[in-house]
Amino acid sequence: MTIWLPSLSSQGTRYRSIAEAIADAVRRGELAPGQKLPPQRRLADRLGVTIGTVTRAYAEAERQGWVVARVGSGTYVREEDAGSSAAFLAGRSDAAAGTFDLSLSLPPPHPLRAQALGRVLAEIATDDAVLQRAVEYQSERGVPAHREQLAAWMTALGMPVEAEALLVTQGGQHGISLVLQTLARPGERIAADVLTYPGLIGAARQAHLKVLGVPMDEHGMDMQALGRLCAQQPPRLVYVTPDQNNPTGRLLGEDRREQLAQLARRHDFWILEDGVQYLPEAERGTPLYRLAPERTLFAFSTAKVLAGGLRIGALVAPPGPRERLGEALRAQSWMVPPLMVEAVCRWVSGEESRTLLTWQTEELGARQRLAREVLGGHPLGGRPHGANLWLPLPEGLRSAVLVDALAQRNVRVTSAEPFCVGSEPAPQALRLCLSAAASREALSQALEIVAELLAEPPAVPWQPL
Numbered sequence: 001m002t003i004w005l006p007s008l009s010s011q012g013t014r015y016r017s018i019a020e021a022i023a024d025a026v027r028r029g030e031l032a033p034g035q036k037l038p039p040q041r042r043l044a045d046r047l048g049v050t051i052g053t054v055t056r057a058y059a060e061a062e063r064q065g066w067v068v069a070r071v072g073s074g075t076y077v078r079e080e081d082a083g084s085s086a087a088f089l090a091g092r093s094d095a096a097a098g099t100f101d102l103s104l105s106l107p108p109p110h111p112l113r114a115q116a117l118g119r120v121l122a123e124i125a126t127d128d129a130v131l132q133r134a135v136e137y138q139s140e141r142g143v144p145a146h147r148e149q150l151a152a153w154m155t156a157l158g159m160p161v162e163a164e165a166l167l168v169t170q171g172g173q174h175g176i177s178l179v180l181q182t183l184a185r186p187g188e189r190i191a192a193d194v195l196t197y198p199g200l201i202g203a204a205r206q207a208h209l210k211v212l213g214v215p216m217d218e219h220g221m222d223m224q225a226l227g228r229l230c231a232q233q234p235p236r237l238v239y240v241t242p243d244q245n246n247p248t249g250r251l252l253g254e255d256r257r258e259q260l261a262q263l264a265r266r267h268d269f270w271i272l273e274d275g276v277q278y279l280p281e282a283e284r285g286t287p288l289y290r291l292a293p294e295r296t297l298f299a300f301s302t303a304k305v306l307a308g309g310l311r312i313g314a315l316v317a318p319p320g321p322r323e324r325l326g327e328a329l330r331a332q333s334w335m336v337p338p339l340m341v342e343a344v345c346r347w348v349s350g351e352e353s354r355t356l357l358t359w360q361t362e363e364l365g366a367r368q369r370l371a372r373e374v375l376g377g378h379p380l381g382g383r384p385h386g387a388n389l390w391l392p393l394p395e396g397l398r399s400a401v402l403v404d405a406l407a408q409r410n411v412r413v414t415s416a417e418p419f420c421v422g423s424e425p426a427p428q429a430l431r432l433c434l435s436a437a438a439s440r441e442a443l444s445q446a447l448e449i450v451a452e453l454l455a456e457p458p459a460v461p462w463q464p465l
């Protein structure tokens with residue numbers, strides 16, 4: 001009888017390669033839910049490894065949530081119930097249908113996300129004290145115990161914060177909007193990189209603020225240009241995503257962080273630091289909220305670490321504006337629902353959130369390397385473990401033409417246009433989001449299509465004009 005055999009990558013330890021191959025096979029549907037994995041001894045013999053290596057690999061795959069071991073029976077691919085893993089299945093069927101979304105910035109799909117949510121909700125459903133707290137109005141800045149837990153979690157992720165400084169928000173976007181509405185008045189100016197997160201542009205528009213674009217180079221925002229801008233048209237606030245500009249992935253240099261803190265003091269502006277796009281600690285620079293704590297607001301969220309639909313974030317604010325931000329939050333919606341915050345706090349306090357984040361970091365690293373293999377030769381931008389890849393197009397190729405041609409081949413990507421501040425010209429480039437694809441294989445197929453069109457650019461459609 002033939003047995004399922006993993007094809008192993010030559011990199012890394014054997015047990016990890018086997019565990020990774022199991023994960024890939026489940027994501028691709030090659031191993032079906034409920035299917036039994038080969039007996040450990042047989043697989044060890046076929047692969048020429050020790051049985052201990054296979055035992056370790058199966059244990060790792062189980063720890064990551066791909067399989068379950070049944071005592072005396074063997075190891076089986078985890079069965080997903082339709083409700084709890086709908087998003088995961090949807091992503092997989094997307095790939096099967098041949099459509100590839102490289103436009104959405106999501107954490108990479110994994111069944112553990114929906115499963116973890118199911119587990120914490122079931123726990124909450126039997127906890128009377130928590131349920132009682134969830135049906136009552138709470139402080140607008142969040143339940144103190146929740147703020148403590150969120151601050152402890154962020155600190156463990158290498159973002160040391162005090163519970164006292166934290167407001168619970170409905171995601172990072174809410175934190176950004178709150179800051180703009182509270183710290184700037186309609187008609188005032190704020191500044192950001194010329195290419196920036198579109199949610200900032202949208203929030204500024206809602207708050208009737210004018211966004212001025214500051215030029216950037218490979219080390220991020222040009223501080224001399226910001227200095228000149230401050231002398232001519234002083235902004236009320238400067239927004240930065242210092243560890244990974246969205247869309248270019250550029251890292252703001254350490255000296256520039258110091259200069260930004262100095263400029264903020266000299267010209268009396270607020271800094272809004274956005275750390276929503278998660279990166280492992282070793283890949284981040286010094287946070288601005290440490291360099292200029294008295295005038296920096298830091299927006300964080302569970303969206304790119306756990307799941308976007310949870311809508312829970314944390315806004316860290318210096319003492320001055322804290323009260324005002326709380327008032328604004330109360331005026332908008334009284335408070336963030338404590339039930340969801342409880343779910344997040346329970347989730348992040350468990351081992352499974354650490355497992356998921358380790359898996360996710362490794363997965364994004366592998367996806368970045370894969371993109372560099374497939375698109376080698378192009379001057380790509382993006383952090384080693386970031387979700388986004390920035391692809392400046394070769395001379396003569398227009399992004400609108402490529403976006404259309406890719407859409408015809410069912411690959412969705414984003415041009416630079418939505419990231420442009422004001423009427424700044426858009427560079428001919430694409431942002432490819434590597435995280436939303438259901439599997440590395442699906443991503444690879446999509447990237448191959450991008451590579452094909454780059455190698456043989458589509459003709460520009462035209463008609464008699």
Ligand SMILES: Cc1ncc(COP(=O)(O)O)c(C=O)c1O
Binds near residue numbers: 105171300
């Ligand atoms: C840089 C940046 N900030 C903020 C957000 C919004 O995060 P949330 O979904 O938590 O509102 C995003 C979402 O993609 C983002 O890329």
